[in-house]
Amino acid sequence: MLILNQNQIKNLFSSHEVLEAIERAFKIFHENKFEMPDRMHAHHEDITLLLMPCFTEGFFGTKLVSVNPKNTAIGKPSIYGSMILNDSKTGEPIALLNGAALTAVRTGAVGASGIKYTSKESAQNIGIIGTGIQGFTQAIFACAVRPVKKIHVFDLNEEKLAEFAASLQEKLPEVEICSQTSSETLVKESDVIICATSANEPVIPDDPELLRGKCFIGIGSYKPNMRELPDALFSLIENVWVDTPFAAFESGDIAKPLEKGLLGEKQVKPISNLVANETYDSSETSFFKSVGMALFDVLVAEYLYQKAIKENIGTQIDL
Ligand SMILES: NC(=O)c1ccc[n+]([C@@H]2O[C@H](COP(=O)([O-])OP(=O)(O)OC[C@H]3O[C@@H](n4cnc5c(N)ncnc54)[C@H](O)[C@@H]3O)[C@@H](O)[C@H]2O)c1
Structure with missing residues (x-):
């Protein structure tokens, strides 16, 4: 399994390539070629926990994100998370990505699609x-x-x-x-x-x-x-x-x-x-x-995983 941390994700992505991945996600959405159960929201005190799974043809993935807006007051980010990417045929987990970095990158590209x-x-x-x-x-x-x-x-x-x-x-x-x-x-x-x-x-x-x-x-x-x-x-x-x-x-x-x-x-x-x-x-x-939505995370995680393998970035571990 390949692990990609925050810095590796920050240094790996190209904005144009992430935008292409997000446009692919919108097209898959339009053609209905995905399965995405409703995301689960659980609330506990100031924290919202989101569990976001999605299946596409090549891969499926699950992002687990916690949001606490009060973290800002103590100088911490409001979002922490992780994303597991699996092979769609075997279910084998192939990558674990820093979910906060992934979220920031894919949300940047989603906003930019809105602008475009x-x-x-x-x-x-x-x-x-x-x-x-x-x-x-x-x-x-x-x-x-x-x-x-x-x-x-x-x-x-x-x-x-x-x-x-x-x-x-x-x-x-x-x-x-x-x-x-x-x-x-x-x-x-x-x-x-x-x-x-x-x-x-x-x-x-x-x-x-x-x-x-x-x-x-x-x-x-x-x-x-x-x-x-x-x-x-x-x-x-x-x-x-x-x-x-x-x-x-x-x-x-x-x-x-x-x-x-x-x-x-x-x-x-x-x-x-x-x-x-x-x-x-x-x-x-x-x-x-x-x-x-989780479909964005899967498409952008897939892009980051494939680029990281090509460029030999990240850490391989046996689970
Ligand atoms: N659309 C998506 O897919 C998506 C993805 C991730 C996060 N989000 C949401 O985006 C928002 C921002 O996320 P973040 O991680 O950057 O949060 P953050 O807490 O780090 O930053 C939010 C900023 O908003 C400022 N703010 C609050 N009220 C304001 C006001 N009235 N006027 C001006 N500034 C104000 C705060 O001071 C803070 O600096 C959050 O609500 C988050 O949940 C959306």
């Missing part, structure tokens, strides 16, 4: 609200799909914001990184706004004129009581594009507007329709909401 299919091709100014690990990979992958010149960043935690801006500037020296003092100024300055926070209430002012003409990518809200986007957005958009159908009831960013009658069920559509048919949403204002 629902934002203006000329978008040069990206805004990131929420400066955790997801915000970081969202920024990196956004640069793989748009000609990004400036990335505006904002977080309620000023210390985290400053560290994030410095690390992102080091990672992307050709892009100007601008720290903002409010989400309002960030939205004004950005063509695409990515929310990657742990917030329970909208992180952007409820003002349609501020939101008009922009593309919004929602990464954070994964429970019905969590929200990032304000009600005003739903008066401006034709559809909400989702990465998975269960986003509609798992995420407060869709469940709440549905409940309030601001959004109709028929307006919630899978983005795999756009990816599989290579069509693009050209609405003035757009919204893509991601909650993630």
